[in-house]
Amino acid sequence: MRDLIVVGRPNSGKTMFTLNFASYIGSKSVDITFRSYDDLITCRHFSVEEARRELCSNTLHKTKTLQSLVLKIAIGKTAVNFRLTDTCGIGEKIHNEVAVRRGMAQTLSLMRCADFILHIIDLSYISKEYLNGSSTIDHEIYNYGVIRNSYIILANKTDIPFAKDNLTKLSCIFPKATIIPISALLSQGLKEVKSCVARNI
Numbered sequence: 001m002r003d004l005i006v007v008g009r010p011n012s013g014k015t016m017f018t019l020n021f022a023s024y025i026g027s028k029s030v031d032i033t034f035r036s037y038d039d040l041i042t043c044r045h046f047s048v049e050e051a052r053r054e055l056c057s058n059t060l061h062k063t064k065t066l067q068s069l070v071l072k073i074a075i076g077k078t079a080v081n082f083r084l085t086d087t088c089g090i091g092e093k094i095h096n097e098v099a100v101r102r103g104m105a106q107t108l109s110l111m112r113c114a115d116f117i118l119h120i121i122d123l124s125y126i127s128k129e130y131l132n133g134s135s136t137i138d139h140e141i142y143n144y145g146v147i148r149n150s151y152i153i154l155a156n157k158t159d160i161p162f163a164k165d166n167l168t169k170l171s172c173i174f175p176k177a178t179i180i181p182i183s184a185l186l187s188q189g190l191k192e193v194k195s196c197v198a199r200n201i
């Protein structure tokens with residue numbers, strides 16, 4: 001089974017995307033496997049609505065461990081299973097909370113062995129400093145992703161009007177990547193993501 005990983009900064013919309021994408025491709029409920037840094041594994045069953053309520057938040061670093069879902073997409077007459085793993089957000093700085101540092105280490109370690117990387121970028125986060133800098137965590141993920149050649153950027157939060165204007169800027173700073181604009185919140189752009197995932201599982 002192919003392993004797809006969802007990475008990005010904290011608060012970029014990784015969990016919202018993961019859950020709404022699961023729903024978009026037909027899951028009414030989800031079994032989420034939580035894997036902690038010390039390999040403690042727990043599994044919980046949620047309706048998608050419950051999971052959104054419990055696992056998404058505008059508080060930074062709501063997700064601190066790996067959260068995996070086994071999903072399926074119909075390709076022709078067969079249904080293909082794949083694992084989609086939501087991760088702890090990563091940043092440039094060494095975080096002061098040990099659980100977050102461990103979560104980030106888990107993200108980096110899984111990114112190295114995942115078959116496909118979905119990199120979520122929050123369009124509302126793109127500032128002047130971000131455009132002029134070349135060492136943000138998003139640049140680091142991009143540089144790694146394009147070398148791996150199994151990588152896309154999901155430019156999230158297109159529903160925020162000023163954020164949508166940043167889409168062109170994003171294409172200029174990350175020219176070698178395929179960029180799909182989405183609103184994870186409103187489940188927009190997920191048809192294109194589904195086609196891309198179907199080609200890579």
Ligand SMILES: Nc1nc2c(ncn2[C@@H]2O[C@H](COP(=O)(O)OP(=O)(O)OP(=O)(O)O)[C@@H](O)[C@H]2O)c(=O)[nH]1
Nearest residue numbers: 010011012013014015016057061062063089184185
């Ligand atoms: N307007 C808008 N808000 C969004 C969108 N996607 C996510 N959000 C909001 O952004 C906040 C963070 O969403 P999460 O999905 O929890 O973000 P995350 O990347 O998993 O965050 P961490 O787990 O903290 O790393 C929440 O308040 C969401 O409602 C979107 O497409 N549009």
Ligand SMILES: [Mg+2]
Nearest residue numbers: 014015062063
């Ligand atoms: Mg999260």
